[in-house]
Amino acid sequence: LAKTTQPISMDSYEGQEVNITCSHNNIATNDYITWYQQFPSQGPRFIIQGYKTKVTNEVASLFIPADRKSSTLSLPRVSLSDTAVYYCLVGGSGGGADGLTFGKGTHLIIQP
Amino acid sequence: GAGVSQSPRYKVAKRGQDVALRCDPISGHVSLFWYQQALGQGPEFLTYFQNEAQLDKSGLPSDRFFAERPEGSVSTLKIQRTQQEDSAVYLCASSAARGETYNEQFFGPGTRLTVL
Numbered sequence: 001l002a003k004t005t006q007p008i009s010m011d012s013y014e015g016q017e018v019n020i021t022c023s024h025n026n027i028a029t030n031d032y033i034t035w036y037q038q039f040p041s042q043g044p045r046f047i048i049q050g051y052k053t054k055v056t057n058e059v060a061s062l063f064i065p066a067d068r069k070s071s072t073l074s075l076p077r078v079s080l081s082d083t084a085v086y087y088c089l090v091g092g093s094g095g096g097a098d099g100l101t102f103g104k105g106t107h108l109i110i111q112p
Numbered sequence: 113g114a115g116v117s118q119s120p121r122y123k124v125a126k127r128g129q130d131v132a133l134r135c136d137p138i139s140g141h142v143s144l145f146w147y148q149q150a151l152g153q154g155p156e157f158l159t160y161f162q163n164e165a166q167l168d169k170s171g172l173p174s175d176r177f178f179a180e181r182p183e184g185s186v187s188t189l190k191i192q193r194t195q196q197e198d199s200a201v202y203l204c205a206s207s208a209a210r211g212e213t214y215n216e217q218f219f220g221p222g223t224r225l226t227v228l
Contacts, residue, residue, distance in 0.1 A: 031214075032214040034214060034216075041221070041222075042219075042221060042222075043116075043203050043205065043219025043220055043221055043222055044155065044203075044205075044217075044219050045219065046216040046217065046218075049214070049216070085154075087154055089214075091214065092214025092215070099214040100145070100147075100157040100160075101157070102147075102154030102155045102156070103154050104152075104153060104154050105154050
């Protein structure tokens, strides 16, 4: 079971680019890396997923180095509404619940 | 309804009471997941269904917790003889994927259970 480590909290300002890094040293060959965002009183929302190199969508980018032992979620030009908890999940390729460990996440606070 | 819905949104129970929490997944979604989220913590996996089959229940904390999805759509999480430590938000999620649990999950708003 791949364990992830993320910073507990981060601060930034509107308009800045924010990078949140997740460490997953024992990621398995077939594991995927998935990021979710959660606002207070809501369920998590899928942001992005990747296996290797770089993935980009309309919301974020995900950078994964060749050794896949870490990944970085990049949020361009953040706004106040990006204040939320961000979770990094690793696994799931084997079915079952192995990729469904959310951990405590990173509390991102965006200031004006 | 385009999203996952859960009912009730809030539930207060006296210790020892039984409760039933309902989840309506997105129509056609094969997989359904239940999570428990304590205050200040991330969601913790409870159980997982593929259609009506419960494929993984390794996260259920005790035999007081029981989940079902008899027709492969709506699911109910039942907690018997509730205890104060059961107080949490219970989240339901569904996914169109069959088998690969890493695929995108769509979460409901959760049911906040408070046990007095």
